[in-house]
Amino acid sequence: MKIEQITAKLRSFYFKNRRLPSYREMCEIFGFTSKNSIFRIVKKLKAYGFVEKDSDGKLIPKRLFSFINVLGNIQAGTPTPAEQELLETMSFDHFLINRPDKSYLLRVSGESMIEAGIHPGDLVVVEDGKLPKNGDIVVAEVDGDYTLKYFHKEKDRIKLMPANKKFSPIIPSERLRIVGIVVSVIRKYH
Amino acid sequence: MKIEQITAKLRSFYFKNRRLPSYREMCEIFGFTSKNSIFRIVKKLKAYGFVEKDSDGKLIPKRLFSFINVLGNIQAGTPTPAEQELLETMSFDHFLINRPDKSYLLRVSGESMIEAGIHPGDLVVVEDGKLPKNGDIVVAEVDGDYTLKYFHKEKDRIKLMPANKKFSPIIPSERLRIVGIVVSVIRKYH
């Protein structure tokens, strides 16, 4: 049996069950009757780098889940570092979230960041506990209201800049709290 | 031990190992010495709906991985159906990809869709084999070039509309191929 068929079947199993099948299950999936056949196939998969064994000897997926074939740029053709990274981390969860315990999701309303490509209805992954740098997009609490803005620290004051000409910069007088930094933006159409 | 501590530890284990720990491993993680303690804890987790057993009796995560606490709208407060869905599917992979075998990832270059919030450097998930509807964003191959545009079918012709005033609509004469439909957009800042 060809390695592509095997990885494809593993992929769809993992996508359905969120775990890798046992050897016995792989027998059923691939159509073998002997677990030894699986043993050798897994050896191949490890050699190819599709799966690996973790510290406890359990099988875990590795390079299997570029479900997703990265085709490269629309106009150019070569994969960029980000795609390599995604190929290796292989899951959007890992790609989009660095600190799961410090991250949460917000749905955006309002158009104050529309020129930064953040539209109403988009989801943003926000991570807290990080020091914002100039140019970061932050979720700020100003006088009790939450708002999404560019962060800009000048000599003695902090400026919150919208990405929309119709809005004005906010220079908070008191009570500014940076809730978190936007680390990624997600939009779903269908 | 409190259920929140347990789910937190499970979460971080799953995020690191991409699988749930065995009962013996949970003993180590939670600090118990008897697997029976784990047995009862898992019973609780099932009752709460955090985990479930799949068709083969194996433990799989269910509602555990709102790693990510959805806080609701920035301005409003109630979670929308999309967030509920994300909470239940619990993984960005499932949220963003419907058909893993028919999806791939493209890095966007060019500014032709910038007013739709798709900027150069963004990643788009493209699904093929679907019939585009008016208003869908599609990847089209026109005379050998790949391009990202709004799809508009009129009575007798197809129009590809950019989301950028500086660009002109394309009315393909021959050789138009719809490569796929953009189902989601991803942008990562850090």
Next chain:
DNA sequence: TATTATAGTGAACGACCGTTCACTTGTCAA
């Protein structure tokens, strides 16, 4: 104080785990 949950221990169970070994079959090259 006596009673009753609640939470954890520890040993034992049968089933399944991944692995190994010996064997068969088919294919391709020398």
Next chain:
DNA sequence: TTGACAAGTGAACGGTCGTTCACTATAATA
């Protein structure tokens, strides 16, 4: 034609799996 090799079978192994049972300790309640 023979030898080597790849691919699959089937049985057996020790270990780990989830589960169950009987027991203890602590805390809450009557």
